[in-house]
Amino acid sequence: MTYCLAIRTDNGFLVASDSRTSAGVDDVSVYSKMHELPTSDDRCMVLLSAGNLATTQAVTSRIQRDLDDSEAETSINRLDHLEDVAEYIGAISTRVQRGPEGATQADFRPKATFILAGQIGQESHNLYLIYPEGNYIRVSEEKPFLQAGETKYGKPILDRIVESGMSLEMAARCALVSLDSSMRSNLSVGPPVELAFYQADSHRLDPRLRFEEDDPFWRRMQDAWSRNLRQAFMDLPRFDWE
Amino acid sequence: MTYCLAIRTDNGFLVASDSRTSAGVDDVSVYSKMHELPTSDDRCMVLLSAGNLATTQAVTSRIQRDLDDSEAETSINRLDHLEDVAEYIGAISTRVQRGPEGATQADFRPKATFILAGQIGQESHNLYLIYPEGNYIRVSEEKPFLQAGETKYGKPILDRIVESGMSLEMAARCALVSLDSSMRSNLSVGPPVELAFYQADSHRLDPRLRFEEDDPFWRRMQDAWSRNLRQAFMDLPRFDWE
Numbered sequence: 001m002t003y004c005l006a007i008r009t010d011n012g013f014l015v016a017s018d019s020r021t022s023a024g025v026d027d028v029s030v031y032s033k034m035h036e037l038p039t040s041d042d043r044c045m046v047l048l049s050a051g052n053l054a055t056t057q058a059v060t061s062r063i064q065r066d067l068d069d070s071e072a073e074t075s076i077n078r079l080d081h082l083e084d085v086a087e088y089i090g091a092i093s094t095r096v097q098r099g100p101e102g103a104t105q106a107d108f109r110p111k112a113t114f115i116l117a118g119q120i121g122q123e124s125h126n127l128y129l130i131y132p133e134g135n136y137i138r139v140s141e142e143k144p145f146l147q148a149g150e151t152k153y154g155k156p157i158l159d160r161i162v163e164s165g166m167s168l169e170m171a172a173r174c175a176l177v178s179l180d181s182s183m184r185s186n187l188s189v190g191p192p193v194e195l196a197f198y199q200a201d202s203h204r205l206d207p208r209l210r211f212e213e214d215d216p217f218w219r220r221m222q223d224a225w226s227r228n229l230r231q232a233f234m235d236l237p238r239f240d241w242e
Numbered sequence: 243m244t245y246c247l248a249i250r251t252d253n254g255f256l257v258a259s260d261s262r263t264s265a266g267v268d269d270v271s272v273y274s275k276m277h278e279l280p281t282s283d284d285r286c287m288v289l290l291s292a293g294n295l296a297t298t299q300a301v302t303s304r305i306q307r308d309l310d311d312s313e314a315e316t317s318i319n320r321l322d323h324l325e326d327v328a329e330y331i332g333a334i335s336t337r338v339q340r341g342p343e344g345a346t347q348a349d350f351r352p353k354a355t356f357i358l359a360g361q362i363g364q365e366s367h368n369l370y371l372i373y374p375e376g377n378y379i380r381v382s383e384e385k386p387f388l389q390a391g392e393t394k395y396g397k398p399i400l401d402r403i404v405e406s407g408m409s410l411e412m413a414a415r416c417a418l419v420s421l422d423s424s425m426r427s428n429l430s431v432g433p434p435v436e437l438a439f440y441q442a443d444s445h446r447l448d449p450r451l452r453f454e455e456d457d458p459f460w461r462r463m464q465d466a467w468s469r470n471l472r473q474a475f476m477d478l479p480r481f482d483w484e
Contacts, residue, residue, distance in 0.1 A: 152394035156423040160468065161475055173478045181398040220479050226402065228474030233403055235470050236415045237462050 001188035002149040004048035006117045006127045007171040008139050012199045016175035020190030034194045035060050040077045043120040044203045050149030051112030058096040090134035113148040153185040154178030177225045243430035244391040246290035248359045248369045249413040254441045255359050258417035262432030276436045282319045285362040286445045292391030293354030300338040332376035355390040395427040396420030419467045
């Protein structure tokens with residue numbers, strides 16, 4: 001399992017992800033789930049992945065090969081709309097999940113879910129959630145965030161706080177406490193934590209941060225959230241007999 | 243779906259549950275999931291249920307019939323240990339789930355999960371989680387709470403706050419904000435909210451509270467938690483460029 005999320009604000013977007021991959025409790029590794037796609041300068045795209053590692057690696061690898069191959073049918077640099085890129089990645093993902101021709105294990109479904117965040121030219125920046133089945137949805141105006149993987153533990157704080165008008169830094173803090181809650185409640189979500197900011201029309205991710213478990217800022221954030229939450233709890237109204 | 247939870251403290255226990263039952267988005271009803279069992283005065287038991295409504299009704303009905311039938315093999319008043327009651331309820335539950343003899347739908351599994359909280363005589367008060375398969379676990383000393391149903395949204399706050407040494411009122415506030423988070427993030431969890439306190443060795447639930455959606459205390463609690471959480475968030479450390 002894993003946990004990644006993206007928040008769209010009026011000024012840009014914020015993406016965040018954990019880095020734990022587990023193929024069983026005795027096979028836990030660190031892999032980044034945040035893939036900055038190597039586009040031309042008129043665009044910027046980042047792909048977050050949750051699910052089968054073989055599938056996500058094959059998908060990013062195929063995206064790169066299509067970029068390198070001038071005879072490829074299409075590539076992320078030749079598509080004019082982010083929606084088309086979502087469709088293109090969805091198609092690659094379902095093809096990869098079907099496995100090699102003649103694969104016989106009917107119950108083997110190496111599923112993966114992706115979040116595509118990006119901007120092409122002057123089209124507005126946007127977020128897409130690409131399902132394992134290859135179809136996709138845009139983020140909504142009312143709930144301007146998308147999640148993939150182990151989403152539930154970290155959702156309540158997003159439901160309460162996230163709104164389109166917030167600053168990217170606010171969005172980033174929101175993403176960090178959401179990740180922190182997931183990591184505390186579920187062992188399959190773990191550090192390092194990755195975070196990237198995108199300012200609308202900039203066509204580049206900046207800054208891109210990575211916090212190891214013992215990173216002083218990440219520690220400070222976790223401690224503050226713990227302390228503030230406890231205080232928020234202590235300040236709740238009493239029952240009338242107390 | 244539903245959400246119910248129980249917290250064991252040194253001084254007693256606290257049980258809480260929502261009241262929404264849905265057999266589809268166009269078939270939503272209100273049913274209590276908190277069943278105070280009609281025991282003799284030397285004991286107290288409350289059963290929280292999550293899952294199939296027909297199963298949970300059949301289980302509580304069977305418990306009552308065994309109490310009324312002097313020739314029944316056993317009943318909750320004749321067992322000496324709470325653990326034995328958990329085993330007894332687990333056995334009823336699996337029998338009910340199998341359905342009538344000759345039932346042919348192999349994929350029809352009307353599952354239900356129960357939390358049994360109680361005390362018999364001077365044995366210490368305890369909590370059991372009874373799985374749909376009929377087996378059960380005791381609550382642990384380290385994480386002295388049990389959840390059933392839609393558990394994930396409301397778990398982070400329990401992970402952070404709950405400990406055996408807390409007062410029952412603290413435990414109750416913890417349960418209320420945990421329920422509030424679940425209700426905000428998942429439509430299948432809904433009011434009224436029920437809450438019951440048990441003081442060790444008292445052999446009775448007191449007080450037992452029920453909050454309708456517009457109950458002033460429940461509203462005040464929700465508003466305070468919303469406001470305090472937002473403040474906790476606003477007080478987080480800034481990035482160094484802010």
